[in-house]
Amino acid sequence: MLMRRYRFLAMGMAAAWLCLPVSSHAQFAAAGSGGPPGASIPGPGRADEPAEQTPADPGYFAGPSPYAPQAPGVNAANLPDIGSVAADSLPAMLPQAGAAPAPGDWATYGRDDAQTRYSPLAQITPENVSHLQVAFTYHTGSYPRPGQTNKWAAETTPIKVGDGLYMCSAQNDIMKLDPATGKEIWRRNLGEKYEAIPYTAACKGVTYFTSSQVPQGQPCHNRILEGTLDMRLVAVDAATGEFCPGFGHGGQVNLMQGMGESVPGFVAMTVPPTVVNGVVVVNHQVLDGQRRWAPSGVVRGYDAESGRFVWAWDVKHPDDHDQPTGNRHYSRGTPNSWAAMTGDDALGLVYVPTGNAAGDYFSGYRSAAENAVSTSIVALDVRTGSPRWVFQTVHKDVWDYDMGSQVTMMDMPGTDGQTVPAIIVPTKRGQTFVLDRRTGQSILPVEERPAPAGDVAGDTRAPTQPWSVGMPSLHMPDLREQDMWGMSPIDQLYCRIKFRRAHYVGEFTPPSLDRPWIMYPGNNGGSDWGSMAYDPQTGILIANWNASPMYAQLITRGKADALKLMPIDDPHYHPGAGAAEGNGPMEGTPYAITIAPFWDPFTRMLCHKPPYGMITAIDMKHGQKVLWQHPLGTARANGPWGLPTGLPWEIGTPNNGGAVVTAGGLVFIGAATDNLIRAIDERTGRVLWSHVLPGGGQANPMTYEVNGRQYVAIMAGGHHFMMTPVTDQLVVFALPQAAR
Secondary structure, eight states: OGGGSOSOOOOOOOSGGGOOOOOSOOBOOOOOSSSSTTOSOOOSSOTTSOOOOOOOOSSSSOSSOSSOOOOTTSTTTTSOOOOBOOGGGSOOOOOSTTSOOOTTOBOBTTBSTTOOOEEOOOSSOTTTGGGOEEEEEEEOOOSOOTTOOOOBOOOOOOEEETTEEEEEOTTOOEEEEOTTTOOEEEEEOOOOOGGGOOSOBOOOOOEEEEOSSSOTTSTTSEEEEEEOTTSEEEEEETTTOOBOTTTTTTSEEETTTTOOSOOTTSEEOOSOOEEETTEEEEOBEEOTTSBTTOSOOOEEEEETTTOOEEEEEBTTBTTOOSOOOTTOOOOTTOOOBOSOOEEETTTTEEEEEOOOOSSTTOOTTOOHHHHHHTTEEEEEETTTOOEEEEEESSSSOOSOOOOOSOOEEEEEEOTTSOEEEEEEEOOTTSOOEEEETTTOOBSSOEEEEEOOOOOSTTOOOOSEEEEESSSBOOOOOOOOGGGBOOSSHHHHHHHHHHHHHSBOOSTTOOOOSSSOEEESSOTTOBSOTTOOEEETTTTEEEEEEEOOOEEEEEEEHHHHHHTTOOOTTSTTOOGGGTGGGTOBOOBTSSEEEEEEESEETTTTEESBOSOOEEEEEEETTTTSEEEEEEEOOBSTTOOGGGOOOOOOOBOOOOBOSOEEEETTSEEEEOOBTTOEEEEEETTTOOEEEEEEOSSOOOSOOEEEEETTEEEEEEEOOOBTTTTBOOOOEEEEEEOOGGGO
């Protein structure tokens, strides 16, 4: 979820001695799920897990809830329910994922249905990339207005299909651009209200869908689908931008149906919906740290043709796939899924990355059903919404290690000479799992390792945690006191004292009430929503990742009240009290949480030595070996007290956003807090070209072709919690005519 990434920066990286060597070959052993890795979905709980007293869920089938009702006109409350359609009455759909997009198109969020972020375009090469120049810039018009708190972080990746470049603004307006000039062809203003913005105004992308029922040439034969911050599922005609009248209620579906009571900003959809065999699968984020009985994390399927409800996967009621009516609600506080999902038409599955249940840092009130599927990949049958299998990456997660990355499909060489249909599963721990996507079984070795026990009353920790043996670890060594540093001996001493004060015994250091504890690699560590890029021709996997420790402490309800920590739906809630900056009331549990970067708050520099952000290339065809690994991000726009040093050294800054890899042998990436987009040699890791963006490049770039010319696009929208400049600009590059 978005609350986890608190405002932290790689600051004060101003000397060459900071460029410290990093081991690129450290590997750790991997682990499975709640029982054997990738087994069918676990039962009531782990055999070695004691039963816990779980308070009753007040939101499921319980009549009116005690929470404030959703404000009229926000979160689609005024859209009527249009009813449902039985899964067995859906038309037989030919798998759309079997056909690859046209070579010059970028047809989905990750380009193709496998979500590889690989393009076969090869016009731009290591030999000519230095000639890249800006072809055009487009302004979305979405940015903070006077009097509005800066919550903006667009994170948008456009898609290109045929004659259109389609994208969304940070507040969900949908646009079609001429991909050669950037001229706006149409714009659908969705009227998103500022109040509906959760922690971040973000729209990662839109989805292109071709109807099998509307004839070619008729309106909405080709359509653009989008999920919004105020919980609408929208369909517009790809040619004109007009709402599709046969979809939902005038082109819109109310995603608050069955959700129960909420307030604007508590739940939101920020990723493009996933279409699998004619079913639109939608998930949503639930604002972190608010209350144990937050709105449900339910995942739902809708008919892509009509927008009618098909099924729901409600974690606590996995056999009830109906939409609640009247005073009935989906079960509250269940693990939500906010990351982009991947659809597999051939198997009829959608791979759902999950987070943990509400009350992120206290698991004592979670049910066995919640513990079984949290921080996992869950494969749902898109005809029924039933789980086929689950693979868990953290047991009883109280570190907010929710799954932020979209999984990538690939063919993995098998031991018998046959290929195995696989998925690559990145995690915020830096552990990468490779699974058989038919069964969820791990293809590469995994290992359950002993994990530290906790001492918080009523909240036992899992005795083991999973580690990936078969893949290189995207993880720095454990912290040591001698790794603490600062701009002066005083700063270093301060950080050493903070380190000594805290409880820290490695990655799974359990939460504590009597003193702070350190989470490392941290809840913005490892791989996050930028996901990974995979070149199926070379077998090279590109991963950028973070090493960003956090400093946290559980606090009593009395202290939370003194700090005025209140959930977002409390009438007296005020974000200035700190809940929106990381501290969370966790109402309905015994404790609240205070959390911040592990830094010197005066200089705003992290307490451990750099690098804080890395980029790694892994050879997946020859033993999963690291080809190269380097720090990602220079000190040019970073420094102590938020002052840029202007220094060009690549010392590794925090990063958000992912990479693109091309047949031309190049990796394009923004992501770092230095406001640069780079072109990197895929084989060597050498930076061949860079360009200063008008804002932070915290978005996944993409590439496409028009009339024989290759373009590279990135949303330079910046990021409020990364403290990079926020703009509304999409920047598109191409080679000049003479250089092609």
